[in-house]
Amino acid sequence: MPQLADHWVQLTIVIVLFVLVSGMGFVAARWRRVGSLDHLDEWGLGGRSFGPWITWFLLGGDLYTAYTFVAVPALLYASGALGFYAIPYTIIAFPLVMLPLCRMWSVSHTHGFVTPADFVRARFGSSTLALLVAITGIVATMPYIALQLVGIEAVLTAMGVPGQIPLIVAFLILALYTYSSGLRAPALIAFVKDALVYLVIIVAVIVIPVKLGGWDMVFGGAEKALATINPLTHAAKGSLLLNGNNQLQYVTWALGSALALFLYPHSLTGVLASNSRKTIKRNMAALPAYSLVLALIALLGFMALAAGIKPIKGDSTTIVPVLFDKMFPSWFTGIAFAAVAIGALVPAAIMSIGAANLFTRNIYKEFFRRDASSKEQAQVSKLASLVVKIGAVGFILILNTQFAIDLQLIGGIIILQTLPSVALGLYTRWFHRWGLVAGWVAGMLVGLVMLYQIPNPATGHLHFGGSAYSLANFGLHSKVQIYVGFFAVVVNILVGVIATFICKALKAPDGVDATKPRDYEVEAGDLGVRDVPGLVEGVKAT
Template sequence: MRDADGVELTIFVFFFAVVTVVGFAAARWRRGQTIMHLDEWGLGGRGFGTFVTWFLLGGDLYSAYTFIAVPAAVFAGGAMGFWAVPYGAIAYPLVFLIGPRLWSVAHRHGYVTAADFVRGRYGSRSLGLAVALTGILAMMPYIALQLVGIQAVLTVMGVSGSGRAKDLPLFLAFALLAAYTFTSGLRAPALIAFVKDAMIYLVIIVAVVYIPTRLGGWDGVFDKAGTALATPNPATGRPAGSLFTTDMTHWAYGTLALGSSLALFIYPHSVTGALAAGRRDVIRRNAALLPAYSLLLGLLALLGYMALAHPGTAAAVRRAGNPQLAVPELFDRLFPSWFAGIAFAAIGVGALVPAAIMSIAASNLFTRNVYSAFIRPGAAPEEETRVSQLVSLLVKLGALVFVLGFDKSLAINLQLLGGIWVVQTFPSIGIGLYTRWLHRWGLLAGWAAGMAYGTITAYGTSSPTQEHFGSPLAGIPLAGHTGYIALTAFVLNMLVAVAATAALRAAGVDAGEDETSEDDYTADADGAPAAPDDPGRPLAGRPA
């Protein structure tokens, strides 16, 4: 274990203390009459405007995955790691199409989760349960990724150990996160997101300006990174990657981008952030404004090349056998201690914000779509909130199981594994917002087929350090290419759902009662329709 840098550690602990205080203080921020209601605890009072929602969704969607996993993928494989950049460009038009409709129908009917909508839309508690359980399952590895990011920073700072002690930072992070999430609900990450985003933008702007000057400019960065990627790996005898995608990686790159774009906004934490907005136009504005974070993501990915171009960083990461250490090692070696402490704090805080939202989203799913739907129908709002608070703790414990049980050398696999599962809910949610033609039992059959295929296929993949769930990529049946398992499973899901729907409708099987109406999907906060053709109301003259 390296000696801890006192300056780095002091600054890191200081910012963690600040966000902890902010997290507990958030319980009184814009609070209603009581916090013991899921509209208050789980959705922040459903009153956030454009400004707060932009920070909340940005803090939600751009996390330790952004700071740690994406540069690690670029460090390990070169250009393939940049698939995370175009998927944002694909995803936000989808958000613009489905986000306002989901907000409107949820506001009209008091839905707290996407599974609430599915249950009401198709008159099927079973389909709602399937969507809820899938969302909870998908949240586990995503929360785990946030904790892995914190652990990487602490390791580089020298706060690590051996045996059970090496996992102590994860348990400490769990305790801190659990405490203020339990008391403040969604208001805590919403308020902390202001601190998190300000720190991240500061660190990235400094990094992309300052670090290349230490590495011979951008020409030097790309030359050295290209040489490092082209050097054969002694274990495989092949280059690790290149600065450009090749004919062999085009399908993998494209399917990762497309499959991830389908998953982005139907993740439970994304839905939670969106439903916390106070007006329909807030969602539309954010669909237009959030791509600013994609620029940040592209700059972050370049840090993987910078780590390759710095010999000391590259050697340290390879000795550790852990690409996720690339960015922390780079910052530790090239930044002065005081700024490295700020950078490490930004990564740590950037992990806590989304982890809090994710645990809230997963607990809301359990409370509304398992507990209240099957165990205690008619549970009072106070009871629902207490259950959600307790389940949020259990969700974090589940994430710890993922962290302790899975290889962490390529942490991005944790997020992509969750994507394989959550994409299978897109037909029920995304397509269901526009048409009810798909039969509830057909959707359930498609979901089951996609989940089974995706899980079994992912289980069968391996990596040099992990026998199972080692990669999100596998061969595409009948195509002769390798692609993202989530997208292949989604295609199977749709084929089964369409075929089953045709058969069920031909047989006259009851399709269930739809409790929503057409004008629910265009309703605004005042209850009036936004417009008959659903483009949303004009932005001009509307309050933020």
Template sequence: MSGVAVGVFVFLFLLVTVLGFAAARWRRAADLDNLDEWGLGGRGFGTFIAWFLIGGDIYTAYTFIAVPATLYAGSAVGFFAVPYTIVVYPLIFLFLPRLWSVSHRHGYVTPADFVEGRYDSRPLALAVALTGLLATMPYIALQLVGMEVVLQVLGLQAGEDRPWVVQHLPLFIAFAVLAAYTYSSGLRAPALIAFVKDTLIYIVIIVAVLYIPHQVGGWGHIFDTVGAGFDTFNKDNADAIAAGQATPKAIMPPETAHWAYASLALGSALALFMYPHSITGVLSTRSRSVIRRNASLLPAYSFLLGLLALLGFVAIAAGVKVTNPQQSVPQLFEDQFPPWFAGVAFAAIAIGALVPAAIMSIAAANLWTRNIYKAFINRDATHQQEARQSKLVSLVVKFGALVFVLALSRDFAINLQLLGGVWILQTLPAIVGGLYTRWFHRWALFVGWAVGMAWGTWLAYGVASPVQKHFGGPLVALPWDDTTKVYIAMLAFLLNLLLAVVLTVVFRAAGVPDGTDRTRPEDYTADIGDEGVAEELDPETAKH
């Protein structure tokens, strides 16, 4: 443990804690006891705030920990995160402004709200809400995994010989702080903290990719060392690789991994803005133009992501030796940076977990409140009761994620998020399809969702790895070609979509009632100033 590194880390952590509680007074509304204010920040964030908020929401501890860890471990497809973040922004430029418009016209808070209004189907809306909750849990867990890895490298995590509570005490403290300021400040807390988080991330990554490679011999030496090390591993473990007991390491995907790489990138891009927390960040913005400008500006983060991913290779060249690949980048920072800057780097990773974890828990709580509590338990709930439910459930969701972390294998944290991607992608036909057409039958969408969820989960359960018997990875071999692997989420999604199309024809031919669409074509292009679309809520007087 370095006293200087720990001191800097604790100082920055306390700074964002203060900001989290102070956020309740930032852009202050007369009343936070409604979902528009607590859960969506008054629906009034402009381009500058939204860029930090959405960027802080998307680029998480997963970015700092799991992506470089896959390259450090020698995964040939580990770089897929870079093309997927490039592909995603043109997609959101197209469909998210339409979701913003219809949501502001009708007061929708969650994607499940829109699905119920569009298809007049409470079961389908419930399916979307439950899927969002299920997929968000491992994503929050991933942030806590990232935080725990930093605590371990810092020396703040007790050894396995200590009692279980003592081992995880720092994580419990961080969890409690996160829960407290999210409860009090709502979406304003992560929006304000995101300024600090993103500034630290930019500083740390730029310094890391300029300073550390120079210290270890330059990029040419780094790639030569990594290539030689991977070749040696493959030769020494040739028998185990042939028997399927080990995975070959490579810098570039071989021809047999091209479909795995492409399907991971495309599937992840399609899934990213199906997550409730991503949509929450978008619905908190002031206008359609804010979303479009952010879709144009956010690719700046993709450049940083590419540089950050390469730190997995830098760690190999620098001689970092860790049994858990997730510790590779934090250990690299500790070894190469002076203690004071290592503390800054560790704080950037930890705060990079706090911001998205807060937004995710708020989004999940809104799903519970709007689409389960109000839809099925208390249909006459007041705005205050809705806000109280969301605040309480945001605590429960964080606790569930903590259990998720401590109960499941954490050798490769990326698998937790990719499992969530399998589930959340099954909501795309109902959400994105509904933004453009009412052709799909509500029951066809429901059956497609159910089959996609079941089959995708079953396929994921059957995947083993050297460290996990089940849920060991996101890829599965094609039935007709066992040498070609693809992303499980894409297979389940294609089956889902096929069933939705076929059954829509069948149900319409059979005359099965399809409900009443409560939206109108003009709702999907509405903007500020149009009827039913309010200007930014006045922070001094806003009420739902």
């Protein structure tokens, strides 16, 4: 067990850099500000004014989280090649979503939508469907925020910091500057976070392999370690190559994750904060550069295997901090630890803002205060963002960390069930609103039932032990596995199609589409697109 007395240099550097970025978070309240922060367009979307560079850093900081920094290498450490699914998933995600995101930007700026549920409400004329989308987004985001704490906790554990007080203080500071500055805080901090991540990874892929004797030794050591027999499963821990049983899982996991990535409310928050469709196109072309960094991050798992790294108290999320601590001098280990810890701040802030906006716009305003002013909506979102962060801390303090990881796993499958109404809804109004509701219910039930049936012998979990569902459960004589989320969303769409035919045949009343075809194609500066949203509804610029 690491001792704090041996890590005072690392701790000092982490504290100094953490204080620095926290100060930036508070200063960000006046950075590039046009209108009053008493408006969701300003507080929650940064005035919808971020250009290509800011959007690139914001989305990169949002999508590549602290948990990614520790979880992807941990997956390769535990299972080998299967963990590389994260690389093709991020590569195909950006070209896959570029055109839908451009359409979402246009219709949202035309109508002033702040959340994906706002769009669904207008597109299908259904407050029920919008409520389901909002609840889905909040539920899927909560454990995701909690897991940013896992990244910070892994660093604190590696330094021997006792108790949970430092963790609580870190998120308290995050809560305060997010409340004060809104989306501008993570946008500004993202510059520092990304610079630290790039620096640490470039140094790591040069220094660590050299210390281990070269890349031959890295892959050779990883292959040998993965070939050892797990006493719980009585099978090899993993392999450097995929096999016939997990190839389908790999493909569907990558594709399903790519489809889900920009359905998360925090991802769309970053997109809607950009100032034009052109900015989105440039970012979708440039963001795959982060996939290169992610591939290098993933290789840390193999480096840890080759170096003989053992996780602290069996917690695989600590392998990267322990690897850094073993391979780097104290001063650079401190910088590396700070990169992981600060890497939690940007996504956690954006996630809490995205979830808070869903609550305010699609639950509070829709069902409790239809006449809520812009100022009231902004205030409710600020308070909701605090509650969301408190709930995230509660996940870590009250529940077992592994349980939080399981919930995040479920969250990815849950958010996929909004694909028909949000993503397909950008292209077609053919689906009946009750058909989409039926599809959502079917996909959710199928996904959760399948997850419940998956055990994990390595952890002793009888249920919710992973996302790979064996086809043998369908009565087939096969060990091939498939990603639950992909299967569930296919069921969702099929049920939605069938239910739509039934509703139309019965002439069931459908909602009114409040959007027009042109709304999905407009660009910044076109008639109908507001340049300064914060100036509407009586909110004056400061």
